[in-house]
Amino acid sequence: MTAIDPRELRNACGQFGTGVTIITTHCEGRDHGMTANAFMSVSLEPPLVAISIAKSARMLRNIQSSGRFAVSVLAEGMEDLAWHFAGKPKLDLRDVFERHNDLPVIANAAAYFVTDLADEIIAGDHTIFLGHVREMSLQPSTRPLLFFRGRFGSLADPHPAPAMLENAAYEFVW
Numbered sequence: 102m103t104a105i106d107p108r109e110l111r112n113a114c115g116q117f118g119t120g121v122t123i124i125t126t127h128c129e130g131r132d133h134g135m136t137a138n139a140f141m142s143v144s145l146e147p148p149l150v151a152i153s154i155a156k157s158a159r160m161l162r163n164i165q166s167s168g169r170f171a172v173s174v175l176a177e178g179m180e181d182l183a184w185h186f187a188g189k190p191k192l193d194l195r196d197v198f199e200r201h202n203d204l205p206v207i208a209n210a211a212a213y214f215v216t217d218l219a220d221e222i223i224a225g226d227h228t229i230f231l232g233h234v235r236e237m238s239l240q241p242s243t244r245p246l247l248f249f250r251g252r253f254g255s256l257a258d259p260h261p262a263p264a265m266l267e268n269a270a271y272e273f274v275w
Contacts (some may be wrong), residue, residue: 105211108255109134115158115249115250115251116249116250117163117190118246118247118248118249118254119138119140119248120138120174120175120211120245120246120247120248121131121136121138121174121175121179121183121245121246121247121248121253122136122137122138122152122162122172122173122175123135123136123137123172123182123183123186123207123210124136124140124152124154124171124172125166125168125170125172125173125198125204125205125206125207126160126164126167126169126170126171126203126204126205127167127169127203127204127205128163128164128166128167128208129166132159132198132205133159133160133163133188133203134152134186134205135158135160135189136183136184136186136187137152137153138155138248139152139153139227139268140152140172140174142249147233148234149219149231149232149233149234150172150214150216150231150232150234151227151229151230151231151232152170152232153224153227153228153229153230154225154227154228154230155226155227156226156228157226160273161228164218164230165218165221167218168217168218169204169215169216169218169232170204170216170218170230171201171204171205171206171213171214171215171216172213172216172232172237173206173207173210173212173213174210174211174212174213175207175210175245175246176185176209176210176211176240176243176244176245176246177208177243177244177245177246177247177255177256178246179207179210180246180248180253181194181251182194182197182207183246184198184244184252187265196208201213201236201238202215202235202236209240209243210240211240211243211244211245211246212237212238212239212240213237213238214232214234214236214237215234215235215236215237216232216233216234216235217232217233217235217271218230218231218232218233219231219232219233242274244256263270
């Protein structure tokens with residue numbers, strides 16, 4: 102079996118376009134945030150979302166300590182915030198947070214989710230945190246900031262989804 106080169110794996114995963122989020126929490130009297138694109142919806146009942154945090158990231162211990170986290174989905178035009186929380190500080194950024202349920206979220210985000218930690222799963226060099234959504238908001242007319250091949254972008258021309266039957270579940274087998 103051929104060993105997988107970590108850089109090539111990262112490049113291949115970069116072919117999957119994602120949204121961009123800021124993961125935040127509050128502990129030890131301070132707000133903490135980091136940029137991440139490892140975010141997904143897990144369950145509607147109960148409402149669960151997941152994030153994946155590297156074991157080497159300070160945010161891992163902050164979430165474990167606080168038992169809570171928020172996810173802010175960035176809107177297009179928020180590249181400066183993404184870089185700031187990715188470790189390339191923009192010193193002129195001010196008042197970027199709003200408080201919801203005592204956690205910081207990014208003001209004017211496309212959406213946010215405030216969660217209580219429901220579970221954590223060790224996955225290689227990362228920990229997957231499941232968060233039970235306690236509060237959320239979305240801005241339906243706001244377009245998301247996207248990430249693809251190591252670069253930020255925006256949605257070109259969204260096409261509406263085809264109409265679906267209410268409560269229908271589909272599984273296609275080829």
